[in-house]
Amino acid sequence: MSDEIDDLSFPNAVITRLMNEALDGSTTTISKEARTAMSRAALTFILYISTTANQYATNAKRKTVTVQDIFKALQTNQFDMLIEPLQQALKDYQEQIRKKTKKQQNQSESTVENNDEDDNNELEAE
């Protein structure tokens, strides 16, 4: 299990960047060991919340963990303060996906229309 865990450490640059965001422009340096410890803490957090969420899903006789399970798990584990901003972020994320999907659909639709017009032109040229 510990081999698996070592393979699943996060990219150093990302951990460092996130930690620096919290240090808010101060001149503090971060030791390598601190970064490694933070990466491990993050991994434990993910497992902790997801296993709690999975228990909620299982209790409700569902096979798939949903965002509601995640929010409930955060609440149970005293991370309530994260819930509201996460809900907003999720709304924005889903809206982005919706817009992207719509754009792709429109693009493929207009491609089909263009092809039809070309066919008409070819006939006329003949």
Place this chain on the structure above:
Amino acid sequence: MTSSNDQIKSTSIRSYQLPLTKVKSIIKLDNNTRMISQDSVYVLTLATEEFIRMLTRDAHNSMKQCASKRLDRLHIFSSINTNPLYEFLDGSFD
């Protein structure tokens, strides 16, 4: 100092930083968790990013209390031992 609210709000426009696939692999370490929605992975990723910021802020305060300029893992451990919110992390670093 930016609040959790501000950090997550600005992140949602910028997008996430931790790789979603890696977060999903970690979730899968638990054999009981079979399926999880993509939205859930996304939300948990953002939550984890904010968790990292939170623990860093607390560790930073521990660091300042011992008049150091270098954030070390001892400062992280000190925060974990002081704040009951981080109790679940006990024993993860052995």
